[in-house]
Amino acid sequence: MANVELSSINKTFGAVETIPNLTLSIPHGSFTVLVGPSGCGKSTLLRMVAGLESPTKGSIAIGNRDVTHEEPSKRGISMVFQSYALFPHMTVEQNIDFGLRLAKVPQAEREARVAAAAEVLHLKPLLKRKPAALSGGQRQRVAIGRSIVRNPEVFLFDEPLSNLDAALRTQMRVELADLHKRLNATMIYVTHDQVEAMTLADQIVVMNAGRIEQVGSPMELYDTPNTLFVATFIGSPRMNLISGQSAKAEGATTIGIRPEHIAVDDANGIWSGRLRFAEHLGNETIAYVESDVGEIIIRLAGHHGLKEGTLRMTPDRLHLHRFDENGRRISAVN
Numbered sequence: 001m002a003n004v005e006l007s008s009i010n011k012t013f014g015a016v017e018t019i020p021n022l023t024l025s026i027p028h029g030s031f032t033v034l035v036g037p038s039g040c041g042k043s044t045l046l047r048m049v050a051g052l053e054s055p056t057k058g059s060i061a062i063g064n065r066d067v068t069h070e071e072p073s074k075r076g077i078s079m080v081f082q083s084y085a086l087f088p089h090m091t092v093e094q095n096i097d098f099g100l101r102l103a104k105v106p107q108a109e110r111e112a113r114v115a116a117a118a119e120v121l122h123l124k125p126l127l128k129r130k131p132a133a134l135s136g137g138q139r140q141r142v143a144i145g146r147s148i149v150r151n152p153e154v155f156l157f158d159e160p161l162s163n164l165d166a167a168l169r170t171q172m173r174v175e176l177a178d179l180h181k182r183l184n185a186t187m188i189y190v191t192h193d194q195v196e197a198m199t200l201a202d203q204i205v206v207m208n209a210g211r212i213e214q215v216g217s218p219m220e221l222y223d224t225p226n227t228l229f230v231a232t233f234i235g236s237p238r239m240n241l242i243s244g245q246s247a248k249a250e251g252a253t254t255i256g257i258r259p260e261h262i263a264v265d266d267a268n269g270i271w272s273g274r275l276r277f278a279e280h281l282g283n284e285t286i287a288y289v290e291s292d293v294g295e296i297i298i299r300l301a302g303h304h305g306l307k308e309g310t311l312r313m314t315p316d317r318l319h320l321h322r323f324d325e326n327g328r329r330i331s332a333v334n
C-alpha cells in the first residue's frame with residue numbers, strides 16, 4: 001500500500017514561512033492533483049514528498065513508513081518534471097534503461113522492464129532513436145518510461161505536460177489517465193491546467209498561500225466550493241460573483257452563479273444588461289454582459305445568435321452559491 005500522509009508540515013525558507021501547517025492524506029492508488037496560484041507551495045510540497053526538500057517541521061509517511069529523513073532513492077517514488085531532462089547522446093532505450101543500470105539491476109530484468117514500459121507507452125518503434133529525433137510528446141513519454149521501469153509506489157509529476165502544444169497535451173492526458181488505470185499506482189500531480197485537474201484527478205487539493213483551501217473530487221469542488229477562493233479558482237470561465245442587494249436578498253454577502261446557470265430570457269429575465277461581446281466557439285457561446293448586478297459571463301450551448309444591445313437574464317436559483325462576509329459557503333440553496 002502506498003498511501004502518502006503529510007502530517008503538520010511546516011516549510012520555512014530563511015525567514016519566509018511558505019507552508020505554515022499542512023496535513024494531507026493521499027489514498028493508495030489515487031490520482032491526486034495539486035492546484036493553486038503561482039507561489040502557493042505546490043512544487044515545494046511535491047519536492048518534500050520526493051525528498052528533494054526537507055520539511056522544517058512535521059512528518060511524511062509513504063505506505064505507513066516514516067520517510068521524513070529518508071534519501072529520495074529509498075522512498076519508492078519517481079518524479080517526472082516539466083523539462084524532460086533526457087540524455088541527448090543516448091537512445092530512447094538507453095535513456096529508459098539508465099536508472100536501472102545505475103541500480104545494477106540484472107540485464108535480463110532490465111530488458112524485460114524496458115520492453116514492458118515501451119509497450120505501455122507506445123515507444124517500441126522509437127527505442128533506437130535519440131531524443132533530438134522525437135516530438136515533445138514522445139520525449140515526455142520517454143521521461144515517463146524512465147519512471148515506470150523503476151516500479152515506484154508513488155509517481156510525482158510536476159507540470160509534466162506544460163511544454164506541449166494543446167493537441168499533444170490532450171493526447172498525453174488521455175495516456176496518463178490510461179496509465180494510472182493500468183498501473184494502479186499512487187500519483188501526485190501538480191498542474192496549472194484546469195482541464196488536466198478536472199479530468200485526471202480522483203481528488204483535487206486546492207492550495208492558497210501554503211494552506212489547503214479544500215480537498216475533494218473534481219465535481220465536489222465544482223458543485224460545492226467551500227470558499228469564494230475555490231469557487232473562482234475552479235471552473236473556466238469563472239463563477240460570476242454578485243454582492244449588494246441581490247446577495248442580501250439571498251441572506252448572503254456574495255452570491256455566485258456559474259456561467260452555464262444563467263438563461264438569456266428577453267421577456268422575463270430578472271437582471272438586465274448590455275452585451276459587450278460574444279465568443280462563438282462552435283459548441284458553445286460565451287457572452288460578456290455589463291449588467292445591473294455587475295459584469296456577468298454567460299455560457300450558452302451551441303451557436304447562439306445573440307443580438308447586440310440590451311438583454312435580460314435569469315439565474316437558475318437551484319444553482320446559486322451563497323457566501324458569507326468571510327468568503328465561506330453558507331449552504332446550497334437547493
Ligand SMILES: Nc1ncnc2c1ncn2[C@@H]1O[C@H](COP(=O)(O)OP(=O)(O)OP(=O)(O)O)[C@@H](O)[C@H]1O
Nearest residue numbers: 013014018036037038039040041042043044045192
Ligand atoms: N529554495 C527556495 N528558497 C527560497 N524560497 C523558495 C525556495 N523554493 C521555493 N521558494 C518559495 O516558496 C514559495 C512556493 O514556491 P513553489 O515553487 O512551491 O510554488 P508553486 O505553487 O509550485 O508555484 P508555481 O505554480 O509558480 O510553480 C514561493 O514563494 C517561492 O519563492
